[in-house]
Amino acid sequence: MAPTKHTWQGLRLEIMTPKFPPGPGAYFRPSRDYPYGQGACFQSLSLEEVSAEFDRSIIEWEGSTCPQILSRMFAQEQNLFPNVVITQCVRIALGTFARPILLEEDCMYGTSDEANSSMRQLVALVKMLEMLRKTHAITDVYFQEPLFNGVEIAFLTNLGYKVLQDPEAKDKITNSTFLFAPHCEHSVATQHLQKCFPAFYVGNDPEYILRKDQRCREAGHSSIFAPYPDIPVADTFARFAEATFVTKLYRKLNPMWQGDLTVRWLKAGSRVVDVRSDKR
Numbered sequence: 001m002a003p004t005k006h007t008w009q010g011l012r013l014e015i016m017t018p019k020f021p022p023g024p025g026a027y028f029r030p031s032r033d034y035p036y037g038q039g040a041c042f043q044s045l046s047l048e049e050v051s052a053e054f055d056r057s058i059i060e061w062e063g064s065t066c067p068q069i070l071s072r073m074f075a076q077e078q079n080l081f082p083n084v085v086i087t088q089c090v091r092i093a094l095g096t097f098a099r100p101i102l103l104e105e106d107c108m109y110g111t112s113d114e115a116n117s118s119m120r121q122l123v124a125l126v127k128m129l130e131m132l133r134k135t136h137a138i139t140d141v142y143f144q145e146p147l148f149n150g151v152e153i154a155f156l157t158n159l160g161y162k163v164l165q166d167p168e169a170k171d172k173i174t175n176s177t178f179l180f181a182p183h184c185e186h187s188v189a190t191q192h193l194q195k196c197f198p199a200f201y202v203g204n205d206p207e208y209i210l211r212k213d214q215r216c217r218e219a220g221h222s223s224i225f226a227p228y229p230d231i232p233v234a235d236t237f238a239r240f241a242e243a244t245f246v247t248k249l250y251r252k253l254n255p256m257w258q259g260d261l262t263v264r265w266l267k268a269g270s271r272v273v274d275v276r277s278d279k280r
Ligand SMILES: C[S@@+](CC[C@H](N)C(=O)[O-])C[C@H]1O[C@@H](n2cnc3c(N)ncnc32)[C@H](O)[C@@H]1O
Pocket: 018, 020, 022, 092, 093, 094, 095, 096, 114, 117, 118, 121, 144, 145, 146, 147, 166, 182, 183, 184, 185, 188
C-alpha cells in the first residue's frame, strides 16, 4: 500500500547535510519551513514509494484544471513566439521528496509541505515537456538540486532525466533552453541567468521580486538583495524581465501549485545575453 504523508513507520532515516547553504534573504522562508543547516533530518522514501507518490500526483494533476489551463496557454503562446526554439530543459531547485522530521515546536508554525510541492512541480514539468515536445525537439532534461539523495537520483534517472552536480547546470543554459525554476532562491536563479537568458522560463517572477524590493526600500528597509552583495540579482532580473514576454501563472494554477510564478518567452533579438561580460 502506498504510504500517506502521515505514515512514518517503515521509512528509512537519513541525515542530509546540504552542500550549498542558502543565503539569508529577507523573504527566504526560515528554518521552520526549510530545515536546512547542520544535521537537518529527513525521512527519505524508497524508490517504490517515490514512484507511488509520482503516480498519485499525476492522477491529481489530471483531475485538476491545470491541464486545460496549460494546454490553452501553450497553444496560444507557441503561435505568438514562433522564433523560440527549445532543445533542452534544465530544472534547478526542485527540492527533495524526503520528508523533513518536524518536532512539536516546528508544528507551532505549521507543517512543511515542501515534499508535496516538489512532487507537484515535477509532475507539472513532465506535463509541460509533453506539451512542448509537440512543437520542439527537446532532447536532454537536466536536474540540479544539492539535496537529492540516491533514491531521487535513481528515480529521475529512470524517468530518462540527467542529474547534474552543482554548478554544472549553469553551463547548460543556452538560448534554446527551457529553464524551470519555481521557488528557486534569488541568488541561485541569478547565477543561472548570468551566462545566457533561456528561451523559455517558468519560475519566480523577476518583476514581482523587483517591485517587492522597491517597496521594501521605500518603507525604509534594506534591499532584499542585500544578503548577496557580490551577486547582481536586481540588475540581472531587470535585464531578464526586459528581454522576455511574460504570462502570469499566479493564482491560475493554485491550489495545485502555489506561488508568484511566471512563464517567460525570450524576445527575438534578446537571445544571447552574457551579463557577466557586460560592464554597463
Ligand atoms: C525554496 S526551495 C524550493 C524547493 C521546491 N522547488 C519548492 O517550491 O518547494 C529552494 C531549493 O533550491 C535548492 N538549491 C540551492 N542551491 C541550488 C543550486 N545551486 N542548484 C540547484 N538547486 C539549488 C535548495 O536545495 C532548495 O531545495
